Structures are given as structure tokens and as C-alpha cells.
Amino acid sequence: MRFWKLRKGADVHLPIRNKQLAIQALTHRSHTEGDLLSSNERLELLGDAVLGLIVAEYLYQRYPTWDQGQLSKARASIVRAAVLCEAAKRAGLAQLLRLSPAEEASGGRERPSILSDAFEAVLGAIYLDSGYKAARDYALQYLQPELNALEAGEMPLQDYKSQLQERTQAWWRITPVYEVVEESGTPHRKTFVVQVKLRDIVAGRGVGSSKKQAEQNAAAEALRFTEQNRRQLDETFG
Secondary structure (H helix, E strand, O other), X not given: OEEEEEEOOEEEEEOOOOHHHHHHHOEOHHHOOOOHHHOOHHHHHHHHHHHHHHHHHHHHHHOOOOOHHHHHHHHHHHHOHHHHHHHHHHOOXXXXXXXXHHXXXXXXXXXXXXXXXXXXXXXXXXHHHHOHHHHHHHHHHHOHHXXXXXXXXXXXXXOHHHHHHHHHHHHHOOOOEEEEEEEEEEOOEEEEEEEEEEXXXXXXXXXXXXXXXXXXXXXXXXXXXXXXXXXXXXXXXX
16 A cells, blocks of 8 residues: 555545556546546546456355346446445545545545546556556445445346336326436546436436436436425326
8 A cells, every 4th residue: 555645635445556547547537638648537447347357346246046037237337427426425435535626626536437437547557557456445435335235125226227217107197208418528438417407496416427328317417306305296296
């Protein structure tokens, strides 16, 4: 474990011996003045693949009676942006991000998409620097609350979009409509922002590295919204 001072006023312990890798893993593209190869996007791509293997291997070994469908749903529930964002916060990555002044001012240090990407980038850097086992240990350490919740039956494995449609059809005979409201990033590594509407009401917004992931995150937020506002929505939709 090496101790690097990667940003003024913020220190971190990372299992990365190569300081340049550690710096790159925490450098958002907004900080690089157009030099995307100096940002964490390439490491994020690698880390995403490494994380998928780590979680799939963990679930395969931990739940030997689950079929392919159960394993796939469980993996999706763990590797989504909202979970990785929380893992990044536990790991102390939020304070270490290298952002442009504009991104900093707009709240980038707390943006789920940036934090989840940083967690994957750090995993990619650990994998290159110290190998698979070190990356696995790091990922499982900071994902432990969600893995414990999964084992306790508290981590939902269902498709949020399906759940939302079933609910809105049963309660109001309404089909949710999903709209991409923002799209950014490079052609090979995009970030999507999707909102889901119930007639004219925006019930949820979600961010993801694919439209499908963003829609799932938007649906999860809409499920909470509809639960909390059931009485008012009953009156609105008649």
C-alpha cells in the first residue's frame, strides 16, 4: 500500500505503486484540457471489464445453486452506477478527483457518473499495477455493504423498468415513457441522462454509460417517487 498526495489538501492510501497510474485514475476528462488520453477514461474501460469479472466470479462461487439468469440479475444490481458511486465515496475517492474549475463548481465531485467512473478507473489501475487479486480485494472491500445486502435478500434483483411498468399499469393504467435528455462523452465512451415521464410528470432521472443502464436508474428513482407520492398521483391521474 502506497501513500500518495494526489491533490492539494487531500491524501489517500491506494494499492498502486505507480504514482502516474494513480493520478490518471482520478483525473476527469474536464481536467485534461482536451487531452483525453491523460484522463481516466481508458482505465475506466479496463476497470469496467475487471469489475464485471470480479463480481461474476464472486457470485458464481458464493451462490452455487443460482442459474445464469439469477447470476446475471445479481451482477447487474451490484455493478450499476448508483452502487459504484457509494463505493467510491467509501473509498475516499470523491475528495481526490482532479476536475476542471467549471466541473468543480457544478458539483462534479458529487456527480454519480463521475464517481462511479472513477471507482472503475482505480480498479483498472490496480489491476495493471498489482494484478487481479489486488483489484479483487479492493473491489470487494468497498462493495461489501451491497454484497451483504444481496445475501440478506435486501438488494433487489428485479428489472426496475418492469417493476415500474407493472406498478403504473396497475395503479393508473399508464405506460412510462423514457427520454434521453443529455448525451456526452466520446463516441466509444458515452454518458447518457434519461428521464422517465408519467404523462406530463417527470418521475425520475438516471445516468448511465448506456441508454439501458440510464433507463434502469431512472426507473429505480421513479419507483421511489411513485411510492412516496401515491396519494397525490392518484388524484392527478384520476
